[in-house]
Amino acid sequence: MADIRGTYDDLLSAVPGKLAALLxxxxxxxxxAVxxxxxxxxxxxxxxxxxxxTVPWERDTITNVWSVTKTMTALCALILADRGELDLDAPVARYWPEFAxxxxxxxxVRHVLSHTAGLPEWDVPVTLDDFCDWPSATALLAAQASRWVPGTDGGYHSLTQGFILGEVLRRITGRTVGEFxxxxxxxxxxADFHIGLSxxxxxxxxxxxxxxxKGEDYAASAPGPDAEPASGTGVRVKDGNSVAWRRAQIPAASGFGNARSVALIQSVMACAGAVKGVRLLSEAGAGRAREEQFEGEDRVLGMPMRWGLGYGLFGTTYGWGGWGGSLLMIDPDSRMVVAYVTNQVREPADETRGLDLVMSAYEGLQGLRR
Known part of the structure; x- marks a missing residue:
């Protein structure tokens, strides 16, 4: 059996056991982390x-968590909304006039958080260089039209969401998403999590x-009718492994961390806005993430989805996953967070790892609550 290091409550031994089985x-x-x-x-x-x-995964090893990064950017937006600095009902153009x-x-703003803004992709070809060039990526989005009436339909904004929210945050605070x-x-x-890795x-x-x-040209994709982006091929494994990707701030996809840091940060959402004596949100502010904004067939993912404010909604839980397998699940009713981070990409059709780990955590949670 694979060597698993770290600590765990004996009641949750199924979780490290599952990780060992995956390895x-x-x-x-x-x-x-749970x-x-x-x-x-x-x-x-x-x-x-x-x-x-040849290089063991250590306690402080970090990796690209891909779209789990979206939950970190959404948290930043919810913090500003809780402070009254960002109005989620305001037009994006209030903060970013060129966007009109x-x-x-x-x-x-709420349309962007809930993937209903009609801007799932760029309308012109973009490259890794564009993703890494903030003025270029945002200017292109500001110039194009929505593909559908905002708020009327849902379609996963794989990379665009982070640039739009990030520019709004920058206009309000004067800081980049990574800095904020x-x-x-x-x-x-x-927490050892970074958007823009030094x-x-x-x-x-x-x-x-x-x-x-598969090789390093293997690219992200989705099965829905709008999944074939005008911007050409999806982000490739070799893009995510590049120095340019690590240095860039791509707020929907280029976050680096480990399961511990993801779970610690998102415990703020599970614990009514505060963790370890640090309050980032009011209880009401944290609860806004679960406000349903869309339910229906996501035209990019090609599957039924419920979108809240920056998070996918799944029954009484919420969270999101990243291309390749990383996953975040938040259960405020149980005040529990499960995070899984991996460097091993799997084919989407074969991907059940994160869900299996979540179910293992629930088995142990029942014992903890007795």
Missing amino acids: DAGDVGGSV FVDGEPVVDVWGGYADAER AAGKDRVR FALEVSGPLG AEHDDRVARVVPPPG
Whole structure:
């Protein structure tokens, strides 16, 4: 059996056992954390940080969590809304006047958070260089029209959501998303999560590994009718492993952390706005994430979805996953967060790892609550 390191409550031994099984089945590396009442009851890791399996995954190993990053950017927006600095019902153009071009004066901030703004992709070809060039990426979005009437339909805004929210945050605070996040969220909590990774952390990064039989040109994709982006091929494994990607602030996809840091930060949402004596949101402010904004067939993902404010809604829980397998699940009723972070990409049709780990955590939670 794979060597699993870290700590866990004996009642939740199924969680590290599941991680070991995933590694035994071929996964390269990963980490899992379960927090209850803002405290870790599982904090484990194992495997390797490189495809060659020569560098062990350590306690401080971090990796790209892809779209789990969206939940961090959404948290920043909810914090500003809770402070009264951001009106979720306001047009995006109130804060970013250039965004009103091409009839987008009707796009509200809540539409962006809930993937109903009608801007799931760029209308012109974009490249990794554009993703890494903030003025270029945002100017292109400001100039184009929505593909549908904002607020009337849902379609996953895979990369665009982060740029739109990030520019709104920048206009309000004068800081980039990464700067605001470090100052107001990860810094106060002491969480090892970064949007825009500096060179000093490079040696801790677990590089992304494509699915078995695939190479570094393997790209993200989705099955829905609007999934074939005008911007060309999706982001590739080799893009995520590039220095340019690590340095850039791509607020929907380029966050780097581990399961511990993801679970710690999002415990703020599970615990009514405060964790470890640090209050980031009022109880009402944290609860806004669960306000349903859309329910129906997501035209990009090609599946039924419920979108809240910055998070996907799943029954009484909410959260989101990242391309390749990383997952965040928040259960405010149980004050529990489950986070799974991995460098091993799997084919979407084969992806059940995060859900399996969540179910293992629930089995142990029943014992903790007795």
